[in-house]
Amino acid sequence: MRILVTGGAGFIGSHLCRRLLADGHEVLSADNYFTGSRKNIHEFLANPRFEALRHDITSPLYVEVDQIYNFACPASPIHYQQDPVQTTKTSVQGAINMLGLAKRTGARILQASTSEVYGDPEVHPQTEAYWGRVNPIGLRGCYDEGKRCAETLFFDYYRQHATDIKVVRIFNTYGPGMQLNDGRVVSNFIVQALRGEDITLYGDGSQTRSFCYVSDLVEGVVRMMNSAPGFTGPVNLGNPVEYSIVEIAEIILDLCRSSSKLTLKALPEDDPRQRQPDIGLAQQQLGWTPSVALVDGLRETIDYFKRMLA
Numbered sequence: 001m002r003i004l005v006t007g008g009a010g011f012i013g014s015h016l017c018r019r020l021l022a023d024g025h026e027v028l029s030a031d032n033y034f035t036g037s038r039k040n041i042h043e044f045l046a047n048p049r050f051e052a053l054r055h056d057i058t059s060p061l062y063v064e065v066d067q068i069y070n071f072a073c074p075a076s077p078i079h080y081q082q083d084p085v086q087t088t089k090t091s092v093q094g095a096i097n098m099l100g101l102a103k104r105t106g107a108r109i110l111q112a113s114t115s116e117v118y119g120d121p122e123v124h125p126q127t128e129a130y131w132g133r134v135n136p137i138g139l140r141g142c143y144d145e146g147k148r149c150a151e152t153l154f155f156d157y158y159r160q161h162a163t164d165i166k167v168v169r170i171f172n173t174y175g176p177g178m179q180l181n182d183g184r185v186v187s188n189f190i191v192q193a194l195r196g197e198d199i200t201l202y203g204d205g206s207q208t209r210s211f212c213y214v215s216d217l218v219e220g221v222v223r224m225m226n227s228a229p230g231f232t233g234p235v236n237l238g239n240p241v242e243y244s245i246v247e248i249a250e251i252i253l254d255l256c257r258s259s260s261k262l263t264l265k266a267l268p269e270d271d272p273r274q275r276q277p278d279i280g281l282a283q284q285q286l287g288w289t290p291s292v293a294l295v296d297g298l299r300e301t302i303d304y305f306k307r308m309l310a
């Protein structure tokens with residue numbers, strides 16, 4: 001198949017490109033390199049089935065493809081808050097363009113949505129039926145509401161134009177391929193631990209997250225894309241094992257054999273208190289369960305950052 005991956009030079013997008021190439025497909029990456037890196041796709045450039053396009057999805061794109069994975073969007077709070085108007089445009093105008101492309105070509109299109117659509121949740125663990133608690137005017141609104149509106153567009157194209165859609169809600173994902181300056185918790189803590197710098201714990205570290213290794217996530221995403229017609233989702237994809245952020249710091253310090261100290265920083269505005277996916281739907285519909293334990297995934301990620309820092 002001819003497959004478009006928007007955000008193909010990003011962290012998850014580049015893993016997805018690698019997987020799709022290994023499966024024998026033709027892969028077109030469209031990325032504006034805002035948070036992605038040409039380094040992430042360098043190894044694919046020699047492959048005649050791979051093509052990289054510098055393109056911002058807020059502009060229309062006319063290509064002929066069979067499937068579209070819409071992954072373009074900065075995902076780290078520090079990056080998506082740097083130019084919040086552009087973040088909303090990427091999610092909303094970007095979704096309109098990619099849905100227009102899917103409508104014209106008849107391609108199936110999968111949206112990378114997020115656990116952030118649940119905001120700071122009152123329901124725990126989060127099921128797909130939960131509508132969420134998002135602050136529309138807060139600092140995270142550009143990302144959360146942009147992604148929520150993108151889901152609305154996907155379901156309206158489905159109802160109005162019978163576009164073949166799939167929506168996954170991705171929970172915190174980590175692994176090799178993250179940028180040194182990504183700013184999210186796993187990469188920050190590993191880089192700080194390896195450099196012997198203080199570990200920046202926001203708030204008291206009692207807030208929780210559930211972390212999925214990228215190979216598990218990509219497997220779930222590909223299964224969803226190729227699931228039965230009419231199964232639109234949204235479906236949660238994530239690892240349901242939940243940790244407090246201070247526990248994550250301790251595990252990373254231990255694995256890095258680092259003597260870095262914890263330093264407390266202010267908790268960012270609207271930082272969700274807790275987050276854990278209910279993955280019953282993905283298990284039932286996709287036969288998918290993540291299999292990589294946190295310490296194993298962290299070891300791979302630490303080795304990657306050691307190579308980056310060497």
Ligand code: NAD
Binds near residue numbers: 112
């Ligand atoms: P990332 O920042 O590494 O990748 C995003 C990619 O999109 C980058 O290569 C960036 O340059 C590109 N991009 C941004 N705006 C663009 C635009 N307007 N046009 C074209 N390209 C653009 O982030 P990631 O962690 O790989 O996330 C990928 C997708 O998965 C995002 O849509 C994100 O919202 C979603 N997601 C990720 C996580 C996670 O934990 N990693 C969780 C939930 C959802």
Ligand code: UDP
Binds near residue numbers: 059061063097102
């Ligand atoms: N679009 C695109 N590539 C295509 C087809 C459409 O980028 O191959 C864009 C187009 O510019 C339009 C958007 O997708 O702004 C939505 O397309 P749609 O056909 O749904 O709406 P309309 O063209 O009627 O506004």
Ligand code: UDP
Binds near residue numbers: 188205207209271272
């Ligand atoms: N966090 C932290 N120190 C950091 C980066 C993040 O304590 O250097 C915390 C952050 O406040 C949040 C959690 O780790 O509670 C996850 O943050 P991240 O930015 O990775 O993702 P998100 O908040 O979008 O889940």
